[in-house]
Amino acid sequence: MKLAELGEFGFIKRIRAAAASGEGVCHSIGDDCAVLELPPGQRLLTTKDLLIEGVHFQRAWTDSRSLGRKSVSVNVSDIAAMGGRPRHLYLGLGVPADFSVEELQLFMDGFLEAVTAYGACLVGGDTCRSPGPLLISVTAEGSVAAGREVRRAGAGIGQIIYVSGTLGDSALALQQLGKGEVPDSFLASRHHDPTARVALGQALAQAGLATAMIDISDGVLADLGHILKASSVGALLEESLLPLSGAFRAVLQHAPHLLQLALSGGEDYELLFTVAPEREAEVDALARTLALPLTRIGVITSADEGLRLRAADGSLRPAEGKGFNHFAQ
Amino acid sequence: MKLAELGEFGFIKRIRAAAASGEGVCHSIGDDCAVLELPPGQRLLTTKDLLIEGVHFQRAWTDSRSLGRKSVSVNVSDIAAMGGRPRHLYLGLGVPADFSVEELQLFMDGFLEAVTAYGACLVGGDTCRSPGPLLISVTAEGSVAAGREVRRAGAGIGQIIYVSGTLGDSALALQQLGKGEVPDSFLASRHHDPTARVALGQALAQAGLATAMIDISDGVLADLGHILKASSVGALLEESLLPLSGAFRAVLQHAPHLLQLALSGGEDYELLFTVAPEREAEVDALARTLALPLTRIGVITSADEGLRLRAADGSLRPAEGKGFNHFAQ
Known part of the structure; x- marks a missing residue:
């Protein structure tokens, strides 16, 4: 018809x-x-x-x-x-x-x-x-x-940075599709059919656990960048702590440079949030309740330290969290 | 830049x-x-x-x-x-x-x-x-x-059909533009910069004057058709009562068939509403307060009479109020 x-x-x-x-x-x-x-x-x-x-x-x-x-x-x-x-x-x-x-x-x-x-x-x-x-x-x-909404502003120095699920799967699938390759079915579904983390967001807000929150649509660096700017703070991210799926790790073995996709790739639709360090145990309990990995990936620092990345070998480098610029092309 | x-x-x-x-x-x-x-x-x-x-x-x-x-x-x-x-x-x-x-x-x-x-x-x-x-x-x-919202359902037999402003100006301007002509500045502004009748809508709702209401985006026949369907009633429209602007009438003198634009042309963004006959004086008072013509153009009849149009010569004909079908092309 x-x-x-x-x-x-x-x-x-x-x-x-x-x-x-x-x-x-x-x-x-x-x-x-x-x-x-x-x-x-x-x-x-x-x-x-x-x-x-x-x-x-x-x-x-x-x-x-x-x-x-x-x-x-x-x-x-x-x-x-x-x-x-x-x-x-x-x-x-x-x-x-x-x-x-x-x-x-x-x-x-x-x-x-x-x-x-x-x-x-x-x-x-x-x-x-x-x-x-x-x-x-x-x-x-x-x-x-009223008043329970979690904003981008609110992250404080010394607070822990968490992310839900795994990073980079969607961007990896997109890159493979762009090359004419067929992504693994897990990666493909992460790109074509992402899950909004509604239960997690609500639980974090109701318990007053998250001090700042954003969903990852432009990559963890860019979206963390939005939190840092809104909260007037900096951050130190640990590359070795980034949560990666088995499918992502399998590809990474042969192409280690693709780790970049877990940092700057978009469309993860995971939640990135900050929590006071004394409430870490509550986050762990919530991860168990929701059966969803909630991974500590770094810590909030002072604004003048900017956004820094620590590589697995201990070296530190500044990271620039630029969002996807739709007008750049 | x-x-x-x-x-x-x-x-x-x-x-x-x-x-x-x-x-x-x-x-x-x-x-x-x-x-x-x-x-x-x-x-x-x-x-x-x-x-x-x-x-x-x-x-x-x-x-x-x-x-x-x-x-x-x-x-x-x-x-x-x-x-x-x-x-x-x-x-x-x-x-x-x-x-x-x-x-x-x-x-x-x-x-x-x-x-x-x-x-x-x-x-x-x-x-x-x-x-x-x-x-x-x-x-x-x-x-x-709460409860003051005016819906499409609610028009009752014997109620008066009103329309604000004038009809067909926008459609006439569009037709002229399509032919490469330059519309009169009044007609052009009616097409390119219509006014939403916010004060009128609010006054009708607050006073409980309008029993049904819709804005005219697809032409008065089509939009009245939506009210008739939602309210399970019919209507008799008087062609001679349609409110027309001076600019519209000037064009009509040389091309009487363009009256059709006042019935089926779109994008008037005037309000079409029904009122109980005993409250006519209140509508007249509102028109004066708002300095906006509110014209009685017909009456609600029973559903089995459908939507009928009475021409200036007194002849009656059935009118079909089909909305603009975006998928037709």
């Missing part, structure tokens, strides 16, 4: 039927706005991320269902990084003429699957054709108890 | 400096999410609209400042149509390589100007390059007292 046959309103009707209602959703798709309520004492968290074909993804490299899931996860990850609970998702789609109804349906299946998995619901959006690339514009709203 | 020189972070820094803080904005640009609070008893209204070059606008036909203003207005118009107060705006931008920093600055000037004029503030977004068209993705959040 071609998109022109289904029509825009046919498509919206399908979505409307699939979009479940949720707690606090007074009215969703079918009016000019979604109408929503937050529980008393909760603050609203809102984020939006664009995903543009040819910039953020290649249609040839991913299946549409994973793309739908990832479109949700990268947005929900920002809610997680503030310690919030994801609630409402909005989808703006610009659909090229050669995107079939079947592909669109797979995309929506993945999108709705992820929305449900994160305990949220789809409540609005906007759909049109695109004269060029496939365009995905997602807005996510969540909530957090 | 080229975009590559300013850089993505340079651009964000400029926006951050310009984006004013507002009531209920705890934290805005500079964290993974904006953190916001609504006053107690208020519900959250959220809408999002994509504007894609070549689909929704042509760069050659508009100046960048108007485009910035319009990107805000078309979103705020959806908040107005629910009777809400606009509060927080989010801007996602996909910038093509040939869009200069100067054009981008003009766009942002217009965007921020409109945000301020509507009493809202810019609190977040996402910026990247676009491999193709200029992409503008806006999300707007507003608020309304």
Whole structure:
């Protein structure tokens, strides 16, 4: 079936039927706005991320269902990084003429699957054709108890820097795809279908454990750089402590320079956070509860020391944490 | 200056400096999410609209400042149509390589100007390059007292159908631009720089005057069609009562068939609403207070009568209110 046959309103009707209602959703798709309520004492968290074909993804490299899931996860990850609970998702789609109804349906299946998995619901959006690339514009709203939100500012000297999961898997998969290689299935799923660390973010916020937090979308150096700048501090990172997956280590054996991907590669969607040293045991306990590695990778220092990296041989070097500059090209 | 020189972070820094803080904005640009609070008893209204070059606008036909203003207005118009107060705006931008920093600055000037004029503030977004068209993705959040929101459902038989302002100006300007003609400056501004009817929407909601409401983006027939469907009613529209501007009437004199643009043309961004007949005087008083024409154009009938149009000669014909189908092409 071609998109022109289904029509825009046919498509919206399908979505409307699939979009479940949720707690606090007074009215969703079918009016000019979604109408929503937050529980008393909760603050609203809102984020939006664009995903543009040819910039953020290649249609040839991913299946549409994973793309739908990832479109949700990268947005929900920002809610997680503030310690919030994801609630409402909005989808703006610009659909090229050669995107079939079947592909669109797979995309929506993945999108709705992820929305449900994160305990949220789809409540609005906007759909049109695109004269060029496939365009995905997602807005996510969540909530957090007033004052419990964890910001980038807040890291203090002497605090421990933690990261969840493993680093560099997504960037390694992307590099392999760019070379025409087929990534290992674990690495591929880390790139095409990342998991937003919602339970971790909420637990850290509720316990007041994290003093600063961010999700890793531009690589640990760049994103730690954002925390350092916002908090007016420096940091010392231990290269030997970076958490690496088995699949990543296997590739690293033959190409040690790829360690750089664990530092500067993007799209890990893990959480990077700082914790007072006396609360280390609580982080360990949380890692066990969530069955998610939480690894100590460095320590916050004074601002004038900047961001430094200690290599496995003990040598120190300054690291520059530049984020991905979308305008550089 | 080229975009590559300013850089993505340079651009964000400029926006951050310009984006004013507002009531209920705890934290805005500079964290993974904006953190916001609504006053107690208020519900959250959220809408999002994509504007894609070549689909929704042509760069050659508009100046960048108007485009910035319009990107805000078309979103705020959806908040107005629910009777809400606009509060927080989010801007996602996909910038093509040939869009200069100067054009981008003009766009942002217009965007921020409109945000301020509507009493809202810019609190977040996402910026990247676009491999193709200029992409503008806006999300707007507003608020309304719980239960005061005006929906599409709610129109009752015998109620009066009103529309604000004049109809067809924007569609006429677009048609002239498409033919290579230069529209009259009034018509051009109605197309490139429409006004969201925020004060009207809020007044109608607060007084409980409007039983159903929608903003006119797809033409009065299509948008009235949405109200009729949601409310399970029909309508009789009087062609002779359609409010037309002087500029529109001047063109109509030589091309009477263009009356169709006042019925099926899009992007008026006026409010279409229904009111109980005994409250007509209150609508007249509101029109005077706001110095905005509010014109009675028809009446709600039973669903089985569908949507009918009465021409100036008294003849009746069925009208089909099909919205613009973005997938039809």
